[in-house]
Amino acid sequence: MEIGNEQTYNINLTELDNLSDTPFSGDEENGGTEEIKPEINGNWNAATSINEAKINARAKRRLRKNSSRDSGRGDSVSDNGEALKNGVIVPTSPKGKHLDRRSRSGKGRGLPKKGGSGGKGVWGTPGQVYDLEEVDIKDPNYDDAQDNCVYETVVPPLEERAFEKTLTPIIQEYFEHGDTNEVAEMLKDLNLGEMKYSVPVLAVSLALEGKASHREMTSKLLADLCGTVVGKRDVEKSFDRLLREMPELVLDTPRAPQLVGQFIARAVGDGILCNSYIDGYKGTVDCVQARAALDRANVLLSMTKGGKRIDNVWGSGGGQQSVKHLVKEIDMLLKEYLLSGDVSEAERCLQELEVPHFHHELVYEAVVMVLESTGETNFQMMLNLLKSLWKSAVITMDQMKRGYERIYREIPDINLDVPHSYSVLERFVEECFRAGIISKPMRDLCPSRGRKRFVSEGDGGRLKAESY
16 A cells, blocks of 8 residues: 555656646745645545646746746736836736737737728728729629710709799899809709790890899890800790780780880890891781881881991990989980970889989989979979979989989079079979978078168168179
């Protein structure tokens, strides 16, 4: 028995020597573990001693591996895996090893994976440009038509129902800004299709209901759109349609035949209609309104042969007119009114000038004509005209006031050419006050010239020297 125990004891010592690679000190062998007790009741327990020896050897290898990793840091590692820094023991956390992104096998240089271009949702390094993917002919989904395929944005053609709804705001905005290039760009973005000829029709229809300046802007718009958005053939078709719809246009605009005739004459003058357009309708028109429009256009074109410019058929409205031109227009307006006596026509002509800020000129010229006249006819006619323009609010209070103030300032100069102008002015101002045209303070501002006494009472009939 003793011999057998001795053999077993020798085998176990040999195995224990093979488990440890290098000898350690007594403290390192313990490593926080309990001391091995190979004997139980005087007998050696082989199985228990081998297991405990394996555990101790595994702990020694783990400690040796940790110490080899920390060797490059320049700090010493204690037996318990604690790094000494400046004499202070910093405990190591077991979780820090698991969160370390470096390779656990000890290989690699510690650089990020894929050079920093890896990770979820990343397609490559910043600034990387990919080449065009070549089509694989051997691909089962390959199609020969893919090589010649061209992708374009297709705009569906504009329907007739949506045509007027889409283009009306564009033309109305053009009347505000007057930029034909902007209208052309907006129309190019629309697929007009066969509705191109309806663009001039809609523009002219809106201009008939607008002002003279709107008609002038419409003529310029048609001239600029011809050749880029619409063609000459489309312009001819549009005027053909306007002539056919003339009875309907007259219901909304009584002066439609004259205005459409002026549009036709202006289009011929701008070169977007051929000269033989009017001749093609001779003897073939049954509508009275359409015939009147063609006659109006023919008259205007015949006048151009005498040197009159057809491009000024609408005039220039608003602030585009010069002051001299406005003064001349207002003077002709008043003279025509004195001949015809038509107050409504004079009011319409004044509104067509589109210069509400210059209406004080009409008040001034009307009062001057009253001062220069000798009969009662002009006196009453000008009084009726100012009264009508005041009641219809065509001439505002501010413009009426400015007109009378101009007369009050210049009456001394007017009196040099027109004797007794002070007395006529006082009478006219009094009648205007009774009609409600001017206020009482404005009436009181009227200058009056007192009677001069050439002979003083008690002077014996001697003339005063200062009277001359």
